[in-house]
Amino acid sequence: MSEPLLTLERIGKVYGAKMALHDVNFSLYPGEFIALVGMSGGGKSTILRLIAQLEAPTSGEITFAQSDMVTRVMFQNDRLLPWLTNVQNLSFKSSDPTQQARALAMLDTIGLADFANGYPSALSGGQKQRLALGRALMADPQLLLLDEPLGALDALTRRKMQASIAKICHDQQLTTLLITHDVEEAARMADRVIVIKDGTNIYEADGAKGQDAATIGTVAERVLEVILNPATPARG
Amino acid sequence: MDNATNLTPPRQQPRIYQFKQLLPWLIPIALILLWQVAGSLNWLSTTLLPTPWSVFQDGVSLWRAGELPKNLGISLYRALMGFALGASIGFFFGMLNGLSKTARGLFDSTIQMLRNIPHLSLIPVVIILFGIGETAKISLVTVGVMFPIYINTFHGITSVDPELIEMGQAYGLSPKALLTKIVFPGALPTILVGVRYALGVMWTTLIVAETISSNSGIGYMATNAQEFMNMKTVLLCIVIYALLGKASDLIAKLLEAICLDWQVKRSR
Ligand SMILES: Nc1ncnc2c1ncn2[C@@H]1O[C@H](COP(=O)(O)OP(=O)(O)OP(=O)(O)O)[C@@H](O)[C@H]1O
Ligand SMILES: [Mg+2]
Numbered sequence: 001m002s003e004p005l006l007t008l009e010r011i012g013k014v015y016g017a018k019m020a021l022h023d024v025n026f027s028l029y030p031g032e033f034i035a036l037v038g039m040s041g042g043g044k045s046t047i048l049r050l051i052a053q054l055e056a057p058t059s060g061e062i063t064f065a066q067s068d069m070v071t072r073v074m075f076q077n078d079r080l081l082p083w084l085t086n087v088q089n090l091s092f093k094s095s096d097p098t099q100q101a102r103a104l105a106m107l108d109t110i111g112l113a114d115f116a117n118g119y120p121s122a123l124s125g126g127q128k129q130r131l132a133l134g135r136a137l138m139a140d141p142q143l144l145l146l147d148e149p150l151g152a153l154d155a156l157t158r159r160k161m162q163a164s165i166a167k168i169c170h171d172q173q174l175t176t177l178l179i180t181h182d183v184e185e186a187a188r189m190a191d192r193v194i195v196i197k198d199g200t201n202i203y204e205a206d207g208a209k210g211q212d213a214a215t216i217g218t219v220a221e222r223v224l225e226v227i228l229n230p231a232t233p234a235r236g
Numbered sequence: 237m238d239n240a241t242n243l244t245p246p247r248q249q250p251r252i253y254q255f256k257q258l259l260p261w262l263i264p265i266a267l268i269l270l271w272q273v274a275g276s277l278n279w280l281s282t283t284l285l286p287t288p289w290s291v292f293q294d295g296v297s298l299w300r301a302g303e304l305p306k307n308l309g310i311s312l313y314r315a316l317m318g319f320a321l322g323a324s325i326g327f328f329f330g331m332l333n334g335l336s337k338t339a340r341g342l343f344d345s346t347i348q349m350l351r352n353i354p355h356l357s358l359i360p361v362v363i364i365l366f367g368i369g370e371t372a373k374i375s376l377v378t379v380g381v382m383f384p385i386y387i388n389t390f391h392g393i394t395s396v397d398p399e400l401i402e403m404g405q406a407y408g409l410s411p412k413a414l415l416t417k418i419v420f421p422g423a424l425p426t427i428l429v430g431v432r433y434a435l436g437v438m439w440t441t442l443i444v445a446e447t448i449s450s451n452s453g454i455g456y457m458a459t460n461a462q463e464f465m466n467m468k469t470v471l472l473c474i475v476i477y478a479l480l481g482k483a484s485d486l487i488a489k490l491l492e493a494i495c496l497d498w499q500v501k502r503s504r
Contacts, residue, residue: 052406072407079403083421083498092417093407119498139407 003065005030005143005175006051011060013046020046021199024060028143033169033176033209035186038196038227044179047196048073048145051177072141076148078132080120087116090135102138110134110164126157133165137172144169146178150185162189166209183227187219195226202226286468291475294468303457308476311442311453314370318377319438323431326382330389334423335415347386355379356444368449373442380441381434388430392423425496432488439481 004027011024021043028034036044049055050062052073080089090103107113110130112123120128129149136144146165150158166189169176180186186193190207197203203226208216268288274280275287282290298304329347333340358379366372396419404418446455454473461469 054402054406073403075399075403077399079399081400081418081421083424083496093409093413121498135407 002030004028005065005069007063008047008051009061009063011047011050011057011062013043013050013055014058019199021050021057023200024196026194026201026204028175028177030065030142030175031173032191033166033178033189033207035178035180035190035193035207036196037180037183037186037193037223040181042196043199044196045076045147048147048177048179051143052145066142069143070139070141071143071145072136072139073145073147074132074136074149076151078120078128080128080131080135082119082121085117085119086112086123086131089120089131090138092135093138099138106134106138109137109168126153126161129153129161130164133161133168137168140172142175144174144176146176148179148181151181158185165189183223184216184220187216187223193219193223195223197227284467286471291468291471295472295475298469298472307452307454307457311446311455314373314446314453315377315438315442318374318442319381319434321374322378322381322438323385323434325378326385326387326430326434327389327427330386330427331393334390334393335419344390347383351383351387355383355441359445359448363449368451373445373450373453376445377438377441380437384434384437385427385430388426388433389423392426392430393419395426396422425492425499428488428492428495431491432485435484435488436481439477439484443477 007027008024011021012019013021024043024047026034036047038044046055050057052071054073081092084092087100087103087107090106091099093099104113104116107116110133112127112130112134115123115127120131123131129152133149149165150161153161162185165176165178168174178186178189183193187208189209191209193205193207194201195203195205203223205219205223205226208219271280271285272288275282275285275290286294295304329343333344333347355376358376362372362376366375400418400422401414404414409417442453443455446453447459450456450459454476458470458473461467461473
């Protein structure tokens with residue numbers, strides 16, 4: 001395999017008296033789609049925040065292949081700017097005309113071309129998430145970090161969004177880290193599924209990206225078993 | 237039956253809309269008419285309560301004599317100067333304390349303490365310090381306007397959604413861009429609430445200041461007329477206050493409609 005895009009080594013994070021992470025180790029390789037799954041409070045979001053450099057680890061080291069890597073986060077809630085129109089939300093960083101043109105093209109890609117001059121408050125939940133995804137893609141990121149982006153959506157919209165995200169990430173050869181509670185979503189979308197439990201990565205499985213429903217089901221089943229097993233198994 | 241109810245609403249809607257627009261004017265117009273009729277039929281003593289028409293005529297003759305434009309002009313000047321100064325100071329400290337924890341620690345508790353002094357109680361102090369010149373009136377308005385603008389700017393800045401700020405940081409906005417693209421627009425609705433309130437304070441303060449100590453302005457016109465038992469001019473001044481108050485409210489609303497059109501569109 002090629003050089004990793006980034007590597008987490010013996011990462012620990014402490015908030016006051018609370019140890020959120022300890023001894024987290026894994027690498028992300030260019031172009032791959034990784035899913036982090038695990039119970040609530042296990043430390044998934046904390047890992048994402050450290051990779052996005054929104055916070056610094058208490059111990060351990062994150063090594064990036066390049067220092068100027070463009071990373072974009074798509075948060076659990078859309079975090080759109082309510083005072084900007086939908087197209088302005090995509091190009092909010094700069095007002096230069098080439099960005100405007102790109103924003104319009106991006107609206108087309110995410111299927112919101114008809115909503116350019118409306119405000120986010122008039123969009124449906126799924127449309128807002130698509131706009132947030134579009135905003136994350138505007139910078140041509142090398143690394144896309146998705147923290148439960150589909151958590152608030154109904155099952156049908158969720159399946160549609162999974163397909164759009166998978167297609168965009170595949171087409172643009174994006175390295176993607178997806179956090180989710182949904183083991184089936186993880187199995188369906190990822191090349192690799194990493195289970196986070198009690199602040200550390202306890203298990204790793206090959207995902208079933210692009211494979212049939214039965215394979216997806218088998219992977220999901222196995223991952224769920226690991227998450228629910230009270231005895232922490234040895235690292236896979 | 238069903239068909240009829242389905243067909244009628246589009247036709248009726250414009251008429252309902254017009255009627256709704258007229259509704260707020262109904263009571264004021266009725267009252268003025270009643271007052272005029274009562275005066276004309278001598279139900280009321282017109283020396284104590286002149287009719288609306290004679291108040292209007294008084295206004296016209298004072299305008300022609302140049303008295304009204306002069307006093308109106310000076311009052312507007314004081315109001316605007318005081319507002320501009322007070323709003324700038326309030327906005328400056330509101331931004332500063334909203335953005336910097338150090339500044340907040342240094343200034344906020346002092347400002348909160350001063351804010352609790354009713355600013356009209358400063359009138360004797362201001363008269364002793366500045367006499368009854370322009371500085372006195374303008375500084376009173378300044379003090380009155382400063383606090384509501386400060387409070388709302390400060391509150392607006394500190395209550396901007398921290399998740400939006402984090403998004404801005406994660407998306408690589410510089411501190412300056414963060415301020416102009418996220419913090420300020422996020423605080424603007426609250427700041428404009430302060431502006432609207434401060435405009436009200438501006439007029440009240442000015443009226444009181446001009447009534448107590450002045451030799452020009454609308455407030456002075458009223459006090460002066462009172463000394464000559466000239467009820468017409470007193471009433472005229474009160475009507476002018478009402479109109480000025482309404483005008484500044486409209487300006488505030490217009491400002492909100494321009495700056496916050498995204499909120500207007502949502503509520504529709
Ligand atoms: N800023 C913080 N201050 C204190 N404790 C924190 C902070 N952020 C996270 N924690 C704690 O760290 C632990 C891991 O939190 P994290 O948000 O990473 O979990 P998660 O796996 O993302 O959970 P969920 O699936 O519910 O989002 C939790 O116990 C949480 O209470
Ligand atoms: Mg989380």
